[in-house]
Amino acid sequence: MERSLNNNFGPISLYLFWIGLYVIFWVMIPILSAGDSSSAEVPLILWTYAIIGLVCGTFLISLFNTLFLKKWVKRFWYLNGFIALVIGGIIDYYGVKMISL
Incomplete structure (x- = not known):
């Protein structure tokens, strides 16, 4: 018997939650780098780390969905597959x- 997450926190909610965390961190970057001089590269580095985290986290969520939520993936294979292929391609390209x- 396969268990899945409850209806309030499903696979789509995982993606939205992860993107929401990214947006919160993205908004906090100017606050975190407020004490630095205007020519410092701290905001650029923080935005780069945020984008890397978004890409890798989204890919891991798609793998998590494939491994643990098989019933949902069978129904919406095109959505999960598209996300996994696009994000995996981005990771491979930069690798x-x-x-x-």
Whole structure:
């Protein structure tokens, strides 16, 4: 018998929750870098880390859905597959770029 998350917190809610956390962190970046000089690169670095976290987290959520929520994935395979392929392609592209430096 397969257990899934309750109706209030399903697979789509996981994606929305993760994106919401990203937006909250994105809004906090100017607050976190307020004490730095205007020419500092701290906001750029924080935004880069935020985007990396968003991409990797979204990919991990799609893998989590595939492994643990099989009933939902069978119904909405195109949504989860699209997200996994696009985000996985982004990760592969930048991984190859980093290796070939």
